[in-house]
Structure formats: C-alpha cells, structure tokens
Amino acid sequence: MYKELVQRLRDIYDLRSAQAVLEWDMETYMPPKGGDARSRQMGLLAALAHEKLADPRLGELLEGCKEHEAGFAEEQRAVVREVKRDREKAVKVPSELVREITDTAGKSLSVWKEARERKSFKIFVPLLTKLIDLKKREAEALGYAAGGVPYDALLDRYEPGASVAKLNPIIGQTRDITVAAVRAIGASKKKPKIALLERVYLEDAQEKLGRFVIEKMGYDLQSGRLDVAVHPFSTSFDPNDVRITTRYEQRWLPAALFGCVHEAGHALYEQGLPIEHGGTPLCESLSLGIHESQSRLWENQIGRSKAFWRFLYPKAKRLFPKALGKVSLDDFYFAVNGVRPSMIRVEADEVTYNLHVVVRYEIEQAIFSGEAAIDDLPGLWNRKMKDYLGIAPKNDAEGILQDIHWAMGSFGYFPTYLLGNLYAAQWMSAMRRGVRDLDGRVAKGDLLAIKKWLNENIHCHGRRYSTSELARRVSGEDLNPKFFEQYLKEKFGPLYEVSW
Ligand code: MG
Numbered sequence: 142m143y144k145e146l147v148q149r150l151r152d153i154y155d156l157r158s159a160q161a162v163l164e165w166d167m168e169t170y171m172p173p174k175g176g177d178a179r180s181r182q183m184g185l186l187a188a189l190a191h192e193k194l195a196d197p198r199l200g201e202l203l204e205g206c207k208e209h210e211a212g213f214a215e216e217q218r219a220v221v222r223e224v225k226r227d228r229e230k231a232v233k234v235p236s237e238l239v240r241e242i243t244d245t246a247g248k249s250l251s252v253w254k255e256a257r258e259r260k261s262f263k264i265f266v267p268l269l270t271k272l273i274d275l276k277k278r279e280a281e282a283l284g285y286a287a288g289g290v291p292y293d294a295l296l297d298r299y300e301p302g303a304s305v306a307k308l309n310p311i312i313g314q315t316r317d318i319t320v321a322a323v324r325a326i327g328a329s330k331k332k333p334k335i336a337l338l339e340r341v342y343l344e345d346a347q348e349k350l351g352r353f354v355i356e357k358m359g360y361d362l363q364s365g366r367l368d369v370a371v372h373p374f375s376t377s378f379d380p381n382d383v384r385i386t387t388r389y390e391q392r393w394l395p396a397a398l399f400g401c402v403h404e405a406g407h408a409l410y411e412q413g414l415p416i417e418h419g420g421t422p423l424c425e426s427l428s429l430g431i432h433e434s435q436s437r438l439w440e441n442q443i444g445r446s447k448a449f450w451r452f453l454y455p456k457a458k459r460l461f462p463k464a465l466g467k468v469s470l471d472d473f474y475f476a477v478n479g480v481r482p483s484m485i486r487v488e489a490d491e492v493t494y495n496l497h498v499v500v501r502y503e504i505e506q507a508i509f510s511g512e513a514a515i516d517d518l519p520g521l522w523n524r525k526m527k528d529y530l531g532i533a534p535k536n537d538a539e540g541i542l543q544d545i546h547w548a549m550g551s552f553g554y555f556p557t558y559l560l561g562n563l564y565a566a567q568w569m570s571a572m573r574r575g576v577r578d579l580d581g582r583v584a585k586g587d588l589l590a591i592k593k594w595l596n597e598n599i600h601c602h603g604r605r606y607s608t609s610e611l612a613r614r615v616s617g618e619d620l621n622p623k624f625f626e627q628y629l630k631e632k633f634g635p636l637y638e639v640s641w
Contacts, residue, residue: 142209143217146202150224151420153193158378160186165384168370194231203228216423219605223422226301234282242275246550253548260536262519269547270515273508276552280509292509295553299429300560302607305506308556311622315559316499318626320529322492325641326480326633327531333479334472340464344389350460351387351401354453358439359592360385360405364412367401375404375436377411379419384408394464395477399440406439407432409592413600422604429554431608433561434568435595441491441562442569442628443591448583450474478636482530484539491562492633493530498559500525501544505552564612566625568599571616 160183167179193199206213206221213221249268256264280291286304293304352367370386377383385404390396410426418424426432443449450470457473458465465473480490486497504521507513513521522541527533534540546554572594573579582590598615609619616624634640 142202142205143213146199146206146224147220147421149193149196149199149202150220153190154420156186156190156193160190161376161378165376168372168374169368169386191231194228199224199228216418216605220418220421220423223604227422230283230298233284234279238275238278238282242272242279242550245272245275246548249548249550250545253542253545257538257542260538260542262537262541265542265548266515272547272550273515273552276550277509290510292506292553295509296556297553299551299554299557300608301428302609303430303556303560308502311563311620312499312502312556312559314622315495315563315625316529318622318629319492319495319499321641322629322633323480323482323496323530325639326492326637327482329637329639331475331637333475335476335479335481337464337468337472338394338476339392340394340461342391342394342461342464344391346460347389347394347397350453350457351397353456354398354444355385355401355405357586357588358402358405358409359589360408361412365408373400373404375407375411377408380412380414380416380424383411394461399444399477402444403436403440406436409439409595410435410600413592413596414603415601418603423602425604427602427604427606427611428608429557430560430564431599431611433557434564435561435599437491437561438565438568438595439591442565443583443588445477445491446580446583447474448580450477451584452586475636478632480633480637482532484526484532484534485543492629495559495562496529498555499529501546501555502559504541505555509552560620563620563622563625566628567612567616567621568595569628570624571598 163179163183163186167175167183171179203221203225206217207225210218210221245268249265249272252268253265256262276295277291280294283294283297285291285293285297288306290305293306296303296305296308355367356362364381364383366384368384368386369388371388373385373387375383375385385401385408387397387400387404410432414424414426416424450473454470454473458468478490480492482493483489486494489497500522503525504513504518507521508515508518519537519541523533526540546552572591575598576582576590576594579590599611602611606614612618612620630640
C-alpha cells in the first residue's frame with residue numbers, strides 16, 4: 142500500500158517538474174510568440190497533477206496507511222501526514238473557484254501593469270476587489286483553526302502553521318527592532334561611498350565572479366545551470382537538476398553578484414534534499430520562509446560579511462581593475478552594506494527590507510479583517526511608509542503598486558520574506574556554535590563548511606518536521622527575532638559607529 146502511494150506521489154512530482162521545466166524555458170529562452178501555447182501546456186500539466194492529487198484512490202491509500210501507521214517508520218509517517226495535508230487543501234477548494242481565481246489573476250496581471258505604468262491605483266481597484274473577494278471565499282473553503290481569522294488560511298498556504306496570532310508578535314517585534322536600527326543609522330555621520338558600486342562593471346567579468354562564487358559555495362553545476370532572466374529566480378525539477386538565473390547590470394555590481402549568491406542559496410537547499418526520498422514530501426522544501434532563510438543567509442550573513450570579502454576582494458579587484466583598483470577593502474565592505482530607506486522592496490538593504498514586508502502584511506491583515514476599505518489602501522500604504530521608514534512615495538507606482546503578488550492573488554506570501562531573514566540570523570547563531578572558527582574559514586574561502594552544516598541540519602530533513610520543530614532542533618528554541626536584532630547591532634553598530 143505504501144509502495145503504491147509513493148509511486149503515485151512520484152507521478153505527481155514528475156508532472157509538476159515537467160511544468161516547472163516549461164516555466165523555466167518561458168522565463169529564459171522561449172521566443173516572444175510562444176506564450177499562448179505555453180500557458181495552455183502548463184495549464185494542462187497543472188490540471189493533471191491536481192487530478193492525481195484529488196484522485197479518490199490516493200485518499201483510500203492515505204486512509205489505509207493511517208490505519209497501519211503503528212508499523213511504519215517515522216519517515217513514512219511523516220510522508221503520510223504531509224500528503225494528507227496537501228490533499229485536503231487541494232480538495233477543499235471547489236474547482237470552479239480555483240478556475241475563477243486563475244482567470245481573474247490572469248486578467249489582473251495586465252491591468253496591474255497598466256495601473257503601475259500610469260501610476261494609478263484606481264485602475265487596479267475593480268479587479269483587486271474581485272480578487273480579494275475570491276480569496277476570502279478560498280479562505281473560508283480552506284478553513285482555519287477555531288479562534289483564528291480567514292487570513293490564517295492564506296498565510297498557511299505559504300508558511301505551514303503560520304497564523305495572525307503567531308505572526309503578530311514576531312512581526313511587531315521585528316518592526317520595532319528595525320525602526321530603532323534605521324533611526325540610529327540615519328543619525329550617524331558616517332556614510333558609505335555607495336557610488337563606487339555604480340562604476341562600469343563589464344558583464345563578462347561579472348559572470349566570471351558570479352560563477353566563481355557559486356561554485357565555491359558548493360553549487361553543483363553538473364546538477365544545475367546559470368542563465369539570464371529578467372526576473373531572477375531558482376527552480377528545481379529534481380535534486381539533480383536545480384537551475385538558477387540572474388540579471389546583469391553594468392552599472393550596479395550588487396545586482397548580479399548578490400543575486401547569484403541568493404539564488405544559489407535557494408538552489409543548495411534543493412540540491413541538498415535527500416534524493417532517496419524523491420517524489421515524496423521528504424524530498425521537498427519545508428516552507429517558503431525556510432527557503433528564503435537559505436538564500437538570505439548566503440546573500441547577507443555570508444555574502445555581505447567582512448570575512449567573505451577578505452577572501453573575495455582580491456579576485457574582484459583583479460576582475461575590475463578600473464572600478465576597484467584604488468578602493469580599499471573597508472570602503473568596499475561599507476558600500477555593499479550601505480543602509481538607506483528607499484521606496485522599492487526589491488532594492489532595499491538588509492536593514493530596511495523587513496519594514497517593506499511589515500507594511501504589506503499589516504495592510505493585508507486589515508483587508509481580510511474588513512478594517513480597511515480598498516479605496517483607502519494607497520493612503521494607508523503611504524502613512525505606514527512614513528511612520529516606519531521616514532519616507533513617503535510620490536505616487537502609487539513606487540508605493541502600493543510596486544509588487545506583483547496581489548495581481549497574482551498571492552495574499553499571505555509576504556511574511557515569508559521577513560521570516561526568512563529572521564531564520565537566517567537564528568541559523569547563523571547556531572552555526573557559529575557548531576562550526577569552529579567560522580569567520581576564519583570563510584576568510585580562507587572555505588564556504589563548503591557552511592554548505593555542509595546546512596545540509597546536515599536543514600536540507601536533509603525535507604518536510605519531516607514542522608517549522609517550529611526544525612527551529613528547536615537546530616537552534617534550541619522556536620523562532621525568535623532577538624537573533625536578528627543582535628545581528629543588526631553587531632554588524633551595523635560598528636559600521637556606522639552608533640549604538641541603540
Ligand atoms: Mg528568494
């Protein structure tokens with residue numbers, strides 16, 4: 142019975158992977174006119190995967206396995222538990238509602254683009270209103286714990302176990318920690334020379350540096366590739382085929398470099414999943430927040446550390462003699478860690494970043510609790526930006542319309558970015574206890590020590606534990622923003638010569 146279950150899971154996994162291959166191609170090499178056929182092909186594969194997950198036979202097998210669970214190994218029990226969870230979610234939402242959401246999101250995308258171009262939220266209002274209404278129905282269909290709120294059901298889709306009750310204290314604490322840091326840093330007289338990152342950095346040399354770093358990190362190019370895409374991402378079809386993309390900007394060195402490190406961080410997670418459990422949840426990533434913790438750990442905790450640049454800076458100087466020849470390591474290190482409140486989340490530094498997430502999270506919560514009317518949202522956005530970051534957008538395009546998520550119906554997604562930053566700090570603190578002389582190793586270019594620790598402590602578990610069980614196993618306690626606070630103080634205090 143368990144064998145048949147695994148075979149069926151394998152089929153679902155392969156259908157999804159095939160869909161992901163098509164999507165990767167769409168974002169990288171597909172010619173412009175291929176779009177219509179491609180969405181049809183991807184739609185078909187998604188429908189087939191859904192049918193297989195909803196298949197009554199799969200339900201019977203799960204029930205059967207549940208009954209015989211006593212004789213199962215812990216791993217097998219975890220598989221049954223997680224597949225049951227996935228299947229319940231998939232069958233709870235009526236297929237007409239799923240189709241209506243997909244259709245509306247499809248239409249929303251082009252309207253959102255137009256609204257953003259014309260800097261007018263009003264244009265987006267009718268479709269946004271409809272999408273929110275549909276997502277409220279989806280939340281009711283999915284259900285949520287007693288005493289909870291509908292928004293919980295949406296949060297739980299991206300971060301299993303998340304709820305407003307659990308997130309509010311964590312996000313509120315992160316907001317307060319960050320606002321204090323931003324104010325202290327803003328008052329400092331020390332300013333990084335960020336302009337040195339805007340010199341000419343030729344694409345060829347950028348690619349060489351990027352490839353050098355991701356290989357040092359242990360990203361296996363025999364099981365992966367690096368390509369160019371407008372919106373960089375990573376994707377996996379199997380632990381032996383995990384691909385990343387990046388985008389080169391000649392006059393902004395951080396984009397491709399830290400982009401590569403970020404995406405390779407995601408990719409190492411996927412390459413590090415236990416392939417012997419392929420097709421089952423044991424070979425799947427745990428949550429978006431945990432995924433993001435991998436990319437942010439590599440990008441910020443490692444990639445923007447002094448030790449890392451002690452190792453990499455001589456190479457960077459050789460590749461960009463004109464731009465960096467006369468720049469000291471200290472000036473370069475300060476520049477890549479420059480903090481300045483800005484309007485756009487995707488361009489934000491690691492200190493101000495979380496505040497962008499907080500703004501959208503608080504607004505989403507107000508939408509789904511009925512506290513905020515849709516017409517009031519841009520004003521609410523601008524007020525929160527002013528309160529937390531001290532700046533206000535000039536228009537809706539650099540304000541509420543900046544991110545694509547709502548147009549895709551992805552409400553509840555945002556907190557995972559913030560959780561990723563918090564987990565990254567927590568893992569790093571545990572890693573420092575577990576790996577002797579971590580900074581010394583990094584300064585010598587021994588990044589494999591980090592990969593190994595992440596492989597053994599996080600990647601190998603797949604979805605075996607809940608996020609909070611994983612946090613306790615790895616770090617001895619549940620998610621706690623104090624690690625992030627401590628990290629900010631230890632890193633940015635000395636850089637800006639401030640304390641708070
Ligand atoms: Mg990411």
